[in-house]
Amino acid sequence: MSDFDYDLFVIGGGSGGVRAARVAAGEAGAKVALAEEDRYGGTCVIRGCVPKKLMVFASEYAGVTAEAGAYGWDMQQGSFDWPAFRGKLNDELDRLEQVYRNLLAGSGVETFDARARIIGPHEISLSTGGTKTAKHILVATGGHPVRPDLVNAHLGIVSDDIFHLDELPKSILIVGGGYIACEFAGIMNGLGVEVTQYYRGAQILRGFDEEARGLVAESMREKGIDVHVGTNILEMGPADVDHTLTQGPTESDAAMGGTARELAETASQRKAEGAGAGPVWVKATNGSEKVFDLVLFATGRDPNTHDIGLNEVGVKTGRRGEIVVDEFSQTAVPSIYAIGDVTNRVNLTPVAIREGMAFVETVFKGNPTAVDHELIPxxxxxxxxxxxxxxxxxxxxxxxxxxxxxxxxxxxxxxxxxxxxxxxxxxxxxxxxxxxxxxxxxxxxxxxxxxxxxxxxxxxxxxxxxxxxxxxxxxxxxxxxxxxxxxxxx
Missing domain, CATH: 3.30.390.30 (FAD/NAD-linked reductase, C-terminal dimerisation domain)
Known part of the structure; x- marks a missing residue:
C-alpha cells in the first residue's frame, strides 16, 4: 500500500502535462492526478499556436481574389466578418479542450479544476481546499506574456487578449520583433488592419538566420506593414488627455508591478483595468507621435512559477523564474520534476510533449531518458x-x-x-x-x-x-x- 495519495501529481493541463499524465496512467499503470486552474489544453491549444494558426489561415484569404484574377477567375473581394470567425474559433477551442479532458478521463487520471501550490517535496495544496500527496510531482505550468516596465503599459494588450477582441481595430501598433510579434503583424495586416511595428533591435526575428529574416522583413514591408527597427515606445497614454511624461509608474502600473506582473492575468481583469479600452497615444524613440486604436505588446514571455511554492521547498529557479532542471527534467528536489515552457529550455509544444514522454520513461518505466534538444525543426x-x-x-x-x-x-x-x-x-x-x-x-x-x-x-x-x-x-x-x-x- 502506497504511503501517498498518488504516484504522480501533475500541475498544469497543457500539452506536456497532459501527455505525461496520460502515459504514466495508461501505459505505466500509475495512479495520477492533474490540477489546472484555467482551461485544459494550455498555451498552444487555447491561446497560442492553434487559434493563431487559424487566424493565419483566415488572413491569407485576403490575397486570393487578386491572385485568382490573374489566373482568369472573375472574383469579387468581400469583407471579413470578425464576430463570425471568432465565434467559430471559440467553438473549436471549446471542442479541443473537451478532447483533452476526455483523454485524461479515459486514461484514468483524476483531475482538479484548481490552482495547485507545492507545500512540501511530496505535498500539494489546492485552491478549492484540501491537500494531496504524491510520490512524484511534475510541474508543467507553462508561461505567460509580459508587459514592459512602462508607464501606462496597462493600456496595451498582450497576445492572450487578441483572440477575445469584440471587434478588430482600424489601426494597431505591435511592439516587439520576435516571432509572435511578426506573426500577428501579418495576421492583422491580412485582416485589413493598418499595422505598425516597433522593434528596438536592428532587425526583426533575432536569433534566426540573418538572410532568412531579412527576406521576411522585406516581404512584410511589401505587404504594407510599417516596420520600424531601432525604435521603441518612449511614452504612451490615453489619446484624449494631455500628455506629459510622468515621473515613475502610474497607480495602475504600480498595481501590476513586481511579482504581480509575473502572473498571467485573466481577460476580465485586463478589461477591467482598461486594456485595449480606447485609442492610445504613443510617442516613439524616433520622435514620432501617433494615435493607435490598439497597442499589442509582444515583448517576451516568462515562466508561470510565481507563488506556487517552489523556492520554499528548495526548487531552484533562474533569472526569469524558470525552473532549473537537469537533463532528465529533475529539479534540485529529487521528487519534483518540470517540463515545458516553465523550464525555459526550448519553448515549443512538441518539445514539451517529448519532455513529458522522457519523464515517464525515466521515472515510471525504469529507462532513464535524457531529453534530446538537438536539431529541432x-x-x-x-x-x-x-x-x-x-x-x-x-x-x-x-x-x-x-x-x-x-x-x-x-x-x-x-x-x-x-x-x-x-x-x-x-x-x-x-x-x-x-x-x-x-x-x-x-x-x-x-x-x-x-x-x-x-x-x-x-x-x-x-x-x-x-x-x-x-x-x-x-x-x-x-x-x-x-x-x-x-x-x-x-
Missing part, C-alpha cells in the same frame, strides 16, 4: 512562413568552416500573377564532414517543407545525400536538392 507563421532546422549561417561559421548554398527567386504561382513575392532556400554545410548543419526556408508552407528536411538533417545527411535526391518538378522545394555550387564559404 520549427516554423514561424509569418507571411511568408519561415521554416528552420539546425544552425544559422552566423552560428555555424563561428564553430567551423562552412559552405553556404542559397537561392532566392520568385515562385511560379505568384510570378505568373505578377506579384513580387520571393522565396529563399538555404543550406549550411560543413566543409570537413559535408553534413548539412542547417536548413532555412522562407516560402509559403515552409512549415510543411521543413518537417521533411528536418528528418534528413537529424539523420546527419550530407550535401551529397541531398544532391543524389531527384528533384520533384515543378516545385519550389526542388531547389533544396539542385543547388550545386556554394554562393560563399565562411
Amino acid at each position: 520549427s516554423a514561424i507563421f509569418t507571411q511568408p512562413e519561415m521554416g528552420t532546422v539546425g544552425l544559422s549561417e552566423e552560428d555555424a561559421r563561428e564553430r567551423e568552416p562552412v559552405e553556404i548554398y542559397c537561392t532566392s527567386f520568385r515562385p511560379m504561382q505568384t510570378a505568373f500573377a505578377g506579384q513580387p513575392d520571393r522565396v529563399l532556400m538555404k543550406l549550411i554545410v560543413s566543409v570537413e564532414t559535408r553534413r548539412v548543419l542547417g536548413c532555412h526556408i522562407v516560402a509559403p508552407n515552409a512549415g510543411e517543407l521543413i518537417q521533411m528536411a528536418g528528418i534528413a538533417v537529424k539523420m546527419g545527411a550530407t550535401k551529397e545525400d541531398f544532391d543524389r535526391t531527384v528533384a520533384v518538378h515543378p516545385t519550389m522545394s526542388e531547389e533544396i536538392v539542385t543547388m550545386r555550387n556554394p554562393v560563399r564559404t565562411a
Whole structure:
C-alpha cells in the first residue's frame, strides 16, 4: 500500500502535462492526478499556436481574389466578418479542450479544476481546499506574456487578449520583433488592419538566420506593414488627455508591478483595468507621435512559477523564474520534476510533449531518458512562413568552416500573377564532414517543407545525400536538392 495519495501529481493541463499524465496512467499503470486552474489544453491549444494558426489561415484569404484574377477567375473581394470567425474559433477551442479532458478521463487520471501550490517535496495544496500527496510531482505550468516596465503599459494588450477582441481595430501598433510579434503583424495586416511595428533591435526575428529574416522583413514591408527597427515606445497614454511624461509608474502600473506582473492575468481583469479600452497615444524613440486604436505588446514571455511554492521547498529557479532542471527534467528536489515552457529550455509544444514522454520513461518505466534538444525543426507563421532546422549561417561559421548554398527567386504561382513575392532556400554545410548543419526556408508552407528536411538533417545527411535526391518538378522545394555550387564559404 502506497504511503501517498498518488504516484504522480501533475500541475498544469497543457500539452506536456497532459501527455505525461496520460502515459504514466495508461501505459505505466500509475495512479495520477492533474490540477489546472484555467482551461485544459494550455498555451498552444487555447491561446497560442492553434487559434493563431487559424487566424493565419483566415488572413491569407485576403490575397486570393487578386491572385485568382490573374489566373482568369472573375472574383469579387468581400469583407471579413470578425464576430463570425471568432465565434467559430471559440467553438473549436471549446471542442479541443473537451478532447483533452476526455483523454485524461479515459486514461484514468483524476483531475482538479484548481490552482495547485507545492507545500512540501511530496505535498500539494489546492485552491478549492484540501491537500494531496504524491510520490512524484511534475510541474508543467507553462508561461505567460509580459508587459514592459512602462508607464501606462496597462493600456496595451498582450497576445492572450487578441483572440477575445469584440471587434478588430482600424489601426494597431505591435511592439516587439520576435516571432509572435511578426506573426500577428501579418495576421492583422491580412485582416485589413493598418499595422505598425516597433522593434528596438536592428532587425526583426533575432536569433534566426540573418538572410532568412531579412527576406521576411522585406516581404512584410511589401505587404504594407510599417516596420520600424531601432525604435521603441518612449511614452504612451490615453489619446484624449494631455500628455506629459510622468515621473515613475502610474497607480495602475504600480498595481501590476513586481511579482504581480509575473502572473498571467485573466481577460476580465485586463478589461477591467482598461486594456485595449480606447485609442492610445504613443510617442516613439524616433520622435514620432501617433494615435493607435490598439497597442499589442509582444515583448517576451516568462515562466508561470510565481507563488506556487517552489523556492520554499528548495526548487531552484533562474533569472526569469524558470525552473532549473537537469537533463532528465529533475529539479534540485529529487521528487519534483518540470517540463515545458516553465523550464525555459526550448519553448515549443512538441518539445514539451517529448519532455513529458522522457519523464515517464525515466521515472515510471525504469529507462532513464535524457531529453534530446538537438536539431529541432520549427516554423514561424509569418507571411511568408519561415521554416528552420539546425544552425544559422552566423552560428555555424563561428564553430567551423562552412559552405553556404542559397537561392532566392520568385515562385511560379505568384510570378505568373505578377506579384513580387520571393522565396529563399538555404543550406549550411560543413566543409570537413559535408553534413548539412542547417536548413532555412522562407516560402509559403515552409512549415510543411521543413518537417521533411528536418528528418534528413537529424539523420546527419550530407550535401551529397541531398544532391543524389531527384528533384520533384515543378516545385519550389526542388531547389533544396539542385543547388550545386556554394554562393560563399565562411
